[in-house]
Amino acid sequence: MKNRKNLFYIGMFAICVLGFTACGDDETYDVYGDPYNRVYILDNSKEYKIVQTPISTVSNVDFTWEARCSKKASGDIRVTVAVDNSLIEAYNEEHDTEFEALPVEAVMLENAEMTIPAGEMVVADAVHLKLTDDANVLSTLKSEKGYIVPLRIVSAEGANSQLSTNMLAPSFLTITVTEDNMNHEATQYTGTGTLVADQTGWTATTNGTVQSWYDPIESIFDGNGETYCYISNSSGDLWLDVDMGKPYSFDGIRMMSSSYYGDSGSFSAGMTVSTSDNGTDWKAQGEIESDAEDCVFYAPLTARYIRITVPNAGGWYGASLECGVFNVYAK
Incomplete structure (x- = not known):
């Protein structure tokens, strides 16, 4: 028995020696x-x-x-960031967009040269980008395609620093532009326009359901708040399209609910107003921000068609609108 144990240990030792020898060859x-x-x-x-x-x-x-670094800086590290518009073409191609470069005069880039202080791992003065305060420049930013600002690190210097090889993705700031002619401070009309006295020939259509136990949709043009219609759409946003029969120049819209329970406005927060010359191509004029009797515009606009869109809020009816009077303040 003792001899067998000795042979076992000798064999294991030999295997280990061979293993070490093989390792030594690598x-x-x-x-x-x-x-x-x-x-x-x-x-x-x-x-x-x-x-x-x-x-x-x-x-x-x-x-x-x-900007950050992988370990505490042994001394100050200077990091430089820049706008790189050469990245725009590739971005648009990848995302199927047509963003334009934001004009240089519109960009304010603060702390483009940042510093990671000694003993720290993050900059003390982060880069800050905002738009100029020059109203004349801002008023020219109207691209329907929108704008884009690509930002990237271009260099790091000091304290044995180098740029990362795999964590340098640029940031893309995309900016959409909308025009809003709506005076959100006004909930009642105080201008010089007058409500159209004769609304003969005005028609309305909707993608919702006009509830039969109320008045038909045409009742919104009779000037009588005691007659009113109730429209709902449970499957999505609700829109009410009004065809005034001819173009009008107006700077306000009146939309009142039933006077049966007391006069009140039909406009509510979240609704949007759009206009059209042909009933097909619509131009957004703005979004209602609070309950109101009137939608008031800064400047008169001319259109034949008006669309009121009510967002779907969920629930039984989803989106709904009660309207007793619809008219415009014509100039």
């Missing part, structure tokens, strides 16, 4: 850490809006971006 490698402090920045692409009104430009463009 190449050996030492793995070292990255000798550089890698500077990187994460993709933080954002979507923004510009709204053009006849009296001002409103925008929510306000973007900040922080």
Whole structure:
């Protein structure tokens, strides 16, 4: 029994020796850490809006971006960011868009040269992009295709730093532009236009259902708030299209609900108003922000067709509209 144990240990020793010999014939490698402090920045692409009104430009463009490094900086690291419009063509091709470069004079880029202080791993002064305060420049930003600002790191210097090789994706700031002629501060009309006295020939259509226990849709043009229709659409947004028979120049729309329970406006937050010359091609005029009797415009517009869109809010009826009076303040 003792001899068998000895033979077993001798055999195992021989196998180990062969294994070490085989390993000794292979190449050996030492793995070292990255000798550089890698500077990187994460993709933080954002979507923004510009709204053009006849009296001002409103925008929510306000973007900040922080560069970081892979370990605490042994000294100050200077990081530079720049707008790179050469990236726009490839972006549009990939996303099937037609964004245009935001004009240089419209861009304010602060802290394009950032610093990661010694002992830190993130910049002390993040890059900040916003639009100029120059109203004359802002008023020209009306591209229907929208704008795009591609931002990327271009360099990192100091404290044995180098740019990351795999975490340098640019950020794309996309900006859509809409025109809004609606005076959101006004809930009642105070202009010089007058309601159309004779609405003969005006017609209305809808994608919703006109409830039969109320008055027909034509009742909204009789000037009598005691007659009214109730329209609902459970499957999506509801729209009411009005054909005034000919183009009118107007700077306000009146839409009242039933006077049976007391006069009140039919406009409510979330509704949108669009106009058309042919009943097919629609131009958005703005979105209602609060309950109102009247939709008031900054400047008169001329159109034959008006569309009121009510967003679907879910529930039994989804989207609904009660309307007793519909008219415009003609100039």
